[in-house]
Amino acid sequence: MEWDRWGTIPGLVRWAAGRYGGAEAVVDGRTRITYRELGDRVERAAAACVASGLEPGDRVAIWAPNSLDWIVSALGAVTAGGVLVPLNTRFKGAEAAYVLHRSRARLLFVTGTFLGTSYVAALRRHRAELPQLEQVVVLADGAPPEYRTWRDFLAAGDRVPAAVVRARADAVEPSAPADIVFTSGTTGRPKGVVTRHEQTLRCYATWSQVAGLREGDRYLIVNPFFHTFGYKAGILACLMRGAVAVPQAVxxxxxxxxxxxxxxxxxxxxxxxxxxxxxxxxxxxxxxxxxxxxxxxxxxxxxxxxxxxxxxxxxxxxxxxxxxxxxxxxxxxxxxxxxxxxxxxxxxxxxxxxxxxxxxxxxxxxxxxxxxxxxxxxxxxxxxxxxxxxxxxxxxxxxxxxxxxxxxxxxxxxxxxITDMFVVGGFNAYPAEIEHLLAGHPDVADVAVVGIPDPRLGEVAKAYAVRRPGATLTENDLIAWSRRAMANYKVPRQVEFVPALPRNASGKVVKGELRACSSRGGSPSAPPRPHPVGEGP
Structure with a gap:
């Protein structure tokens, strides 16, 4: 099997550079590179990671939109033995900081400004919370004094011999962790899903075969690289089959x-x-x-x-x-x-x-x-x-x-x-996580979120909120606050204020009643039930 021959993602990159050589590999705007050139760029990025002090197993995060630089920095980090931690580009600073803190990432690649948002500024506001984050590399020509530019980062790796980079790549085991993708669940806090090199390669060799991806296909990758599908069914599948990756940022x-x-x-x-x-x-x-x-x-x-x-x-x-x-x-x-x-x-x-x-x-x-x-x-x-x-x-x-x-x-x-997850324009939205963020508003005493139909996005969030005594919080106020506190796809499009949330005998919110209320345009009428000892709302 092909996946067994590659062994690891660094092995796949090297194999693709040799197998497809002068064939076009990535088209990013006016930049066009071959598979051989991609392999060279990845090895240079890996050398820079080694020069930066990255050790095998260290977590390396990337917070940037789809681009050639994303591909090169991510594959370079993995080739140097790092474990990739992709960050959602729709995250606000606090959301990104949580994942960086939880993963204890030592190195971060971050875009400069994307869709009018300065990711560097968002990160700087939370920098003090991340003592383990040793280096930040800005994927642009300009960076604050305490950060490094992509150009300077790469230049520092030029003193690392190619043999050292090759040895580092060869030392990666197929059973080693390749990436940690943070996904939310019923706890309201993202959890890091660890996947190994060998299972990633086996899965997407299968995906490529079943889908019928061919050598020379020109593949428009709209799915974000920070999602498993965009990275693995996109970048890695192209490497496996010799397809041309055309990353699209929006x-x-x-x-x-x-x-x-x-x-x-x-x-x-x-x-x-x-x-x-x-x-x-x-x-x-x-x-x-x-x-x-x-x-x-x-x-x-x-x-x-x-x-x-x-x-x-x-x-x-x-x-x-x-x-x-x-x-x-x-x-x-x-x-x-x-x-x-x-x-x-x-x-x-x-x-x-x-x-x-x-x-x-x-x-x-x-x-x-x-x-x-x-x-x-x-x-x-x-x-x-x-x-x-x-x-x-x-x-x-x-x-x-x-x-x-x-x-x-x-x-x-x-x-x-079962998890109540709903899908907003292709993005998974988890009510528990949105509720956790909304509960951070000082005027919200209790809140529950459900998905409701939307003609354009498929589903969007609706929040049922209980105000704190004396608060005058309005729907527009909470929505505007949410846009500053969370990724846009999580932001409730509707907010309904209620005296209390319907709960069952164990104190859990009865989401089915809230969904039924949304579909018929009414409000929940069930009285609040007492919480069991030790439980909160």
Missing amino acids: SGTDTVLANIVAESVSVLPGPPTLLQSLLDHPARAAHDLSTLRLVVTGAAVVPVRLVERLRTELGVGTVLTAYGLSEATGLVTMCRRGDDPRTVATTSGRAVPGTEVRVASPGPGRPGEILVRGHNVMAGYFEDPEATARAVDADGWLHTGDVGVLDAAGNLRVTDR
Whole structure:
């Protein structure tokens, strides 16, 4: 198997540089580099990491949008034996600081300004909270005195011999941690999902094969690199197959159309909202999209009509849906080429080779929790054995927290989420995390968040809040505060103030009643129940 031959991600980078050599590897704006040039840049970045004092196993974070510099800095850090910690570009300073603190990252690569936000300024406000963060490298020409520019960082590595870099890369074991992706859950605090080199390579060699990614494909990577899918089904899959990576920093439909035409894009994974916007764009007819041949989507409801339109109106030969989660290396099930439109739209396909999926349900065809077992299951949550034991049982089954149904052919249909997670324009939003942030407002005594339908984004957050006595907090006030405190996709689009939240006998909020209230336009009426001893709201 290819993944076994590569062994590690550094091994894959070296192999791709030799295998595809002078073929185009990455197109980022006006910059175009070959696979050989990419390999050289990654080795130079790895040398700079070694020169900076990075030791094997040290965590290296990156807080930046999709770009060539992201690819080079990330792969360079991993080649030097570092463990990658990607940060969501929509994070505010406090959110980023939490992940940096929790992972004890020693080195951070950060963008300068992106979409009008200075990430450097956001970081500086929390710098005192991060004593373990020894170095910050700004992926730009300018940086504050206490930080380093990308150019200066690379130059410092020029004194490190190539043989030292090669030895460092060769010392990485396939079973070693490759990355830690922080994902939220029911606790309200992000947890770090640790995945190994070997399982990442095996999963995305499988993904590339099942999807039908080919050498020479031109792959527009709109999915953010900080997500498992953008990094692994994007960058790493391109390396595996010799495809051309075309990173796109923002998911605007106008830019997608322009890039498809300019770069003759053939592969476009993305959320259903992006694909729908592409089909409905008023200027679509003026763009030649005939090069598109492969589209992969998922993470939300996929209308059958969307699959049919992609195939008929755009002539896309292969449209696939898939299901995954960070705790399963981002990959659990996939449809197969040749599946009919209804199977593609209404299910997430079948378990990928070498893995098992079952549903803990009362009987055949009945919904139950989705359980996963196989090489895709995470190594565990970072330094959290208790949470790991709750998620992965003694028999190796990962309890996903998602509810689904398996049909007779083994196709999985995800029907609900035990964790209450909802999807905002392709981004996973976790009510517990949003509630934790909203509870930080001085005028909020109690709060609960649910997902509600939205015509553009699929779902958005709605908050039910209880004011503290004497407070005059308004809906607009709390929404405006939220925009300063959290990533935009988490911000509630609606806030309803209530005297109390409905709770069950154990003191837990009855989210089902809140969702029902949202759907019928009413307000929750259940009286508050006392908290059990030792529990808070």
